[in-house]
C-alpha cells in the first residue's frame with residue numbers, strides 16, 4: 001500500500017479541525033478515547049472503512065464500533081429502546097458500547113457492521129475524541145489503533161509504533177485514562193447480554209438495570225463476532241497466575257510485592273486497567289517471556305483477566 005507521512009496533530013482547535021477534515025476526505029485518523037486510541041474512518045464511506053482493515057492487517061471483516069458525539073446523534077442509525085435509554089443516561093459519554101438493531105436508511109457502510117443487522121454504538125467521554133466527533137458531526141467507525149492481534153494502544157506513541165506510515169494522522173492527547181476497551185452490551189435480543197467485558201464493570205451495569213446481564217455464548221458467531229481468542233498478544237509467551245517469575249522471565253506484578261513492572265502496587269483495579277496495555281507494551285519491548293501475577297476476577301478485574309487470557313492464548 002502507498003505510504004503516507006503520518007501527521008501528529010495536537011489536540012488544539014487547529015489539530016481537531018484538521019483531523020475532522022481528513023476524516024471527511026476519507027482518510028484514516030487515530031484519535032484518543034478514554035479507553036484506548038481508536039483508528040477512525042467516516043463510517044458512511046465504504047472505501048475509508050475498508051482502509052481500516054488494510055492498515056490493521058485484519059484477517060477478516062469483524063464488525064466495528066461506530067462512535068458518535070451523543071445519544072441523539074446515535075439514535076438516527078438504530079432502533080432505540082428503553083434499555084438503551086436507561087444505559088445511555090447512566091453511562092454515556094463513557095466506556096460502554098451498545099449493540100442495537102440497524103434502522104432502515106441508516107447510511108452506515110455495511111463494512112462497519114460486517115453485514116450484520118445490528119450496530120455497535122459508543123459515545124466516548126474523552127474531550128479530544130468528543131471534540132473530533134462534534135467537528136465531523138458524523139459517525140466514526142473505529143477499532144483499536146493497533147495492527148491486528150497486537151496489544152491495544154493507550155498512547156499516541158503506541159499508535160505510531162504500530163501504524164506509522166499506514167494512516168494519515170494521529171490526534172495526540174496523552175495517555176488514555178481507562179486503558180481497557182469499552183464494555184459491550186447487546187440490546188438486540190430478548191435480554192441485555194454482556195458481549196465483551198471492558199472498562200465499565202458489569203456489576204455497575206447490572207445495578208442500573210436491576211438484573212443480571214446474560215453472558216454471551218462464546219461458540220455463537222452472532223453474539224461474539226470477531227472475538228478471536230489470541231488477541232492483544234505480546235510477541236513473547238505470557239504465563240498467567242504466576243506467584244513469581246521463573247529464570248529468564250519478566251514479572252508483571254499486582255499488589256504489594258513488586259515485579260519488573262506492577263499493574264497496581266495498592267491492588268487498585270482501575271489503576272491496573274489503566275496500566276495493563278502500557279505495561280505489556282514495555283515488557284514486550286524487552287523480548288523475554290512474561291509471567292503475570294494473579295488479578296482478582298471481580299469488577300474491572302473481569303475485563304483485565306479477559307485481556308490477559310487472550311494475551312496468553314496460543315497464537316493462531
Ligand code: TXA
Pocket residue numbers: 033035036037038039062063064065097099113116118119120122142143144145180181182183184195196222223224225226227
Ligand atoms: O473501547 C473500545 O471499544 C475501542 C475504542 C476505540 O472505542 N474500540 C474497540 O474496537 O475495541 P474493536 O474493533 O477492537 O472491537 C470491537 C468489538 C469487536 O470484538 C466486535 O466483535 C464487537 O465490538 N462488535 C462490533 N459491532 C458489533 C455488533 N454489531 N454485534 C456484536 N459485536 C459487535
Ligand code: MG
Pocket residue numbers: 143144152
Ligand atoms: Mg481491538
